[in-house]
Amino acid sequence: MRRLLVLQHVPSEPLGVLDPLLRAAGLRIRYVNFARHPAAQVEIARYAGLVVLGGPMNVDQSDRHPHLLHEIEVIRAALDRGIPILGICLGAQLLAAALGARVHPNPVREIGWYPLAASGAAEGDPLFRHLHDQSPVFQWHAYTFTEPAGSIHLASTESCRNQAFRYGDCAYGLQFHLEVDRPLIQRWLRQSGMQHELDALGGEAHARRVEEQTTAHLERSQAMATALFGSFIERIGWKRPHPPLRSR
Numbered sequence: 001m002r003r004l005l006v007l008q009h010v011p012s013e014p015l016g017v018l019d020p021l022l023r024a025a026g027l028r029i030r031y032v033n034f035a036r037h038p039a040a041q042v043e044i045a046r047y048a049g050l051v052v053l054g055g056p057m058n059v060d061q062s063d064r065h066p067h068l069l070h071e072i073e074v075i076r077a078a079l080d081r082g083i084p085i086l087g088i089c090l091g092a093q094l095l096a097a098a099l100g101a102r103v104h105p106n107p108v109r110e111i112g113w114y115p116l117a118a119s120g121a122a123e124g125d126p127l128f129r130h131l132h133d134q135s136p137v138f139q140w141h142a143y144t145f146t147e148p149a150g151s152i153h154l155a156s157t158e159s160c161r162n163q164a165f166r167y168g169d170c171a172y173g174l175q176f177h178l179e180v181d182r183p184l185i186q187r188w189l190r191q192s193g194m195q196h197e198l199d200a201l202g203g204e205a206h207a208r209r210v211e212e213q214t215t216a217h218l219e220r221s222q223a224m225a226t227a228l229f230g231s232f233i234e235r236i237g238w239k240r241p242h243p244p245l246r247s248r
Helices: 018-024 067-081 090-098 182-190 192-199 204-235
Strands: 003-008 028-033 049-052 085-088 103-118 135-145 151-157 160-167 171-174
Touching: 003 067, 018 028, 018 204, 049 067, 049 090, 067 085, 067 090, 085 090, 090 103, 090 135, 090 160, 090 171, 103 160, 103 192, 103 204, 135 160, 135 192, 135 204, 182 192, 182 204, 192 204
Parallel strands: 003 028, 003 049, 049 085, 085 171
Antiparallel strands: 103 135, 103 151, 151 160, 160 171
């Protein structure tokens, strides 16, 4: 049975709709939850794929969260082995950092639904060909990253250029949250630890607006998630040459 490693930072940011898709594909999932086991050490060679989830911390906070440095090394080991990688939000930023890019605050905090513009390369991409140009996707982030050298830019929003990229054949970084369902969004909107982020955008009024947007956009988002994540799952376990050497 093919095994998948999932790096999780907090219980409130799970695989979401990606979980049943992975299980239906017969993958055996191993979670490493750094909130519970911050000193955990993992070896990627035993796995056919890697998913790195989101979290409230930032890449530049390794003094408070030393596991972030270990995660970057795990990601680099996966890149060197040609193991498929999917990084979501913080996971995308860690993937970008592993490739030598700079992670930094975005000029605008994005919380809610934002139209995603596909790049010219997206149409021919195995995953992003499923993306409908200008379809709103769910966002919750304050940081972004520079484009990693040698990567393919796939999507942007008006307020954040680097929303998605591919490196090599099988490493993807998604700044946005395509894995969300309605209960997960509602959980984030009501979670006490995330209220200060909402306050900067209007507090409860912004939360109500996000809930209205969710009703309008979630169904289409989940259809895209099923198609895009399904194409990623198909890549797990493929035999492929190692990607070109990376600059670090």
